[in-house]
Amino acid sequence: TKVRQAAQGDFRSLVESRHSIRMFTREPVEIGTLREAIALAQRSPSVCNRQGCRAYVVANPELRRQALEIQGGNRGFTEEIQSLIVVVATLPVFRDSPERNQCWVDGGLFSMSLLYALHYLGLGACSLNWSAGRHKDQRLRALLGIPGQEVVIMLIGIGHLREEFVVAASPRRPIEEVLTVL
Numbered sequence: 001t002k003v004r005q006a007a008q009g010d011f012r013s014l015v016e017s018r019h020s021i022r023m024f025t026r027e028p029v030e031i032g033t034l035r036e037a038i039a040l041a042q043r044s045p046s047v048c049n050r051q052g053c054r055a056y057v058v059a060n061p062e063l064r065r066q067a068l069e070i071q072g073g074n075r076g077f078t079e080e081i082q083s084l085i086v087v088v089a090t091l092p093v094f095r096d097s098p099e100r101n102q103c104w105v106d107g108g109l110f111s112m113s114l115l116y117a118l119h120y121l122g123l124g125a126c127s128l129n130w131s132a133g134r135h136k137d138q139r140l141r142a143l144l145g146i147p148g149q150e151v152v153i154m155l156i157g158i159g160h161l162r163e164e165f166v167v168a169a170s171p172r173r174p175i176e177e178v179l180t181v182l
Contacts, residue, residue: 021124024159040117052093053110107153
């Protein structure tokens with residue numbers, strides 16, 4: 001079938017070549033490329049296909065600098081980041097307490113798809129965790145106009161790849177430590 005044939009691309013190469021990149025050129029990131037990456041990420045699975053994730057592209061350099069300062073986990077490469085995406089999940093698409101964690105699941109799936117899409121389109125990206133207390137969360141929301149019904153999942157720093165760059169050595173645990181067959 002067409003679906004099966006389309007799925008036979010070289011996913012292994014895509015996955016094995018993706019790294020958290022922290023060294024970029026000064027070339028601006030085109031909004032059209034980010035739009036394409038976000039459109040690809042929209043294909044991510046979501047609970048009952050509710051599609052509750054959104055992306056804020058912070059293209060304005062001063063807003064980007066302020067948002068990165070609030071996030072705080074990008075010291076040493078803040079000036080390298082040429083674009084920033086804030087991934088959020090919209091709470092109203094989820095139902096009461098049985099789905100209380102679903103925004104994090106759907107947001108994580110969307111974010112990973114977005115990271116793969118950015119890599120596929122030739123951009124470098126670095127996940128920037130959003131483990132923020134209420135004060136930091138409120139500061140970022142106020143800065144970017146993120147409404148209360150949206151939960152910030154993570155930030156992603158983006159840029160064009162340099163000809164040569166260094167990535168952190170991140171060996172993966174042996175599969176025997178990760179896989180349990182029951």
